[in-house]
Amino acid sequence: MAGWNENQLRKYNIKLEKIPTLQYDDPKLDSHLTNNYPVLIKGSKLVSRVLKWDLDYLKQHMSSVCCNVIVSKNHKFKYYDPKKITPNMTFKPISRPSPMIFSEFADKITNWKKGDSRLYLQQVLNNTIGQHVVRDFVMFNWDWIMSKQKICKWGPLSSNLILIAQEGNVTPCHYDEQQNMFASIRGYKRFILFPPSQFECLYPHPVHHPYDRQSQVDFDNPDFTKFPKFKEACGYEVIVGPEDVLYIPMYWFHHVESLKHGGYTVSINFWFKAGSVEKIEYPLLDYQRMVIMRNVEKMLAEALHDPSEVGNMLKTIFLGRYS
Numbered sequence: 001m002a003g004w005n006e007n008q009l010r011k012y013n014i015k016l017e018k019i020p021t022l023q024y025d026d027p028k029l030d031s032h033l034t035n036n037y038p039v040l041i042k043g044s045k046l047v048s049r050v051l052k053w054d055l056d057y058l059k060q061h062m063s064s065v066c067c068n069v070i071v072s073k074n075h076k077f078k079y080y081d082p083k084k085i086t087p088n089m090t091f092k093p094i095s096r097p098s099p100m101i102f103s104e105f106a107d108k109i110t111n112w113k114k115g116d117s118r119l120y121l122q123q124v125l126n127n128t129i130g131q132h133v134v135r136d137f138v139m140f141n142w143d144w145i146m147s148k149q150k151i152c153k154w155g156p157l158s159s160n161l162i163l164i165a166q167e168g169n170v171t172p173c174h175y176d177e178q179q180n181m182f183a184s185i186r187g188y189k190r191f192i193l194f195p196p197s198q199f200e201c202l203y204p205h206p207v208h209h210p211y212d213r214q215s216q217v218d219f220d221n222p223d224f225t226k227f228p229k230f231k232e233a234c235g236y237e238v239i240v241g242p243e244d245v246l247y248i249p250m251y252w253f254h255h256v257e258s259l260k261h262g263g264y265t266v267s268i269n270f271w272f273k274a275g276s277v278e279k280i281e282y283p284l285l286d287y288q289r290m291v292i293m294r295n296v297e298k299m300l301a302e303a304l305h306d307p308s309e310v311g312n313m314l315k316t317i318f319l320g321r322y323s
């Protein structure tokens with residue numbers, strides 16, 4: 001009996017396929033990872049030694065630690081890069097950072113009432129979070145995950161984020177430029193992933209926009225006039241439960257929700273830098289085409305010294321010549 005049911009999932013009108021599930025020692029696993037294909041991995045015991053990381057335990061061992069908490073007026077926590085907000089830009093995000101000490105965060109979500117702002121703790125695991133949590137951190141199954149890092153020739157581990165979400169919280173559709181092994185400790189999260197080849201259906205914001213890497217499409221109320229190809233998007237769905245590990249390949253779009261009525265969720269991600277590509281092979285891989293498009297946008301914004309001119313120049317290049 002799974003610890004969740006279908007009516008805990010938010011309703012979207014998106015075609016959905018399933019993501020394969022494999023045991024951590026299945027010989028087929030490595031080919032999924034090395035081919036940048038998502039897979040749900042069971043039995044790795046990657047974070048089994050920290051299943052005790054619930055609010056009470058963490059309150060006990062990091063109550064006065066100041067954590068990065070995001071506050072949102074609705075259920076969506078759309079990430080933005082504050083460094084990309086320019087003075088003459090009117091940018092009014094729905095969610096914003098509101099650092100607070102852990103005990104305050106724990107109390108707020110414990111006493112949360114409908115209508116209150118929602119909270120999402122997203123804290124980089126480093127040695128500022130107290131020696132207990134650091135001591136637990138060393139008990140992750142590092143041998144296993146480092147063996148995968150080696151087989152896949154990923155770059156170094158760049159960071160672990162501890163994520164504590166209220167039930168129903170959503171991280172809207174976006175992509176990251178790093179490989180991600182995402183581990184669940186408590187509760188259930190639903191992922192909807194889209195391959196880089198569906199870039200045209202998901203309309204990410206321009207690279208120089210604060211919402212860089214985030215899809216412009218509001219899954220709760222898609223604007224099919226502005227984003228007509230979203231109708232063709234086909235997602236890959238998976239529910240990640242305690243001790244599961246989901247491999248999210250870099251440049252794959254993902255929408256993530258903590259199941260409704262499922263209580264708060266605790267997760268840890270393992271972000272690895274992309275490995276160096278020895279030799280570019282043709283035809284290009286879909287994620288490599290995204291990297292090229294990002295570089296074109298960056299180069300044009302740089303050369304024109306005005307990101308708002310990038311669209312016009314691309315239109316001039318394209319219309320009547322490549323169309």
Ligand SMILES: C[C@@H](CC(=O)O)C(=O)C(=O)O
Nearest residue numbers: 163171176180182256269
């Ligand atoms: C923050 C996380 C999504 C979530 O768990 O809400 C994510 O996007 C990632 O690990 O790349």
Ligand SMILES: [Zn+2]
Nearest residue numbers: 174175176254
């Ligand atoms: Zn992400």
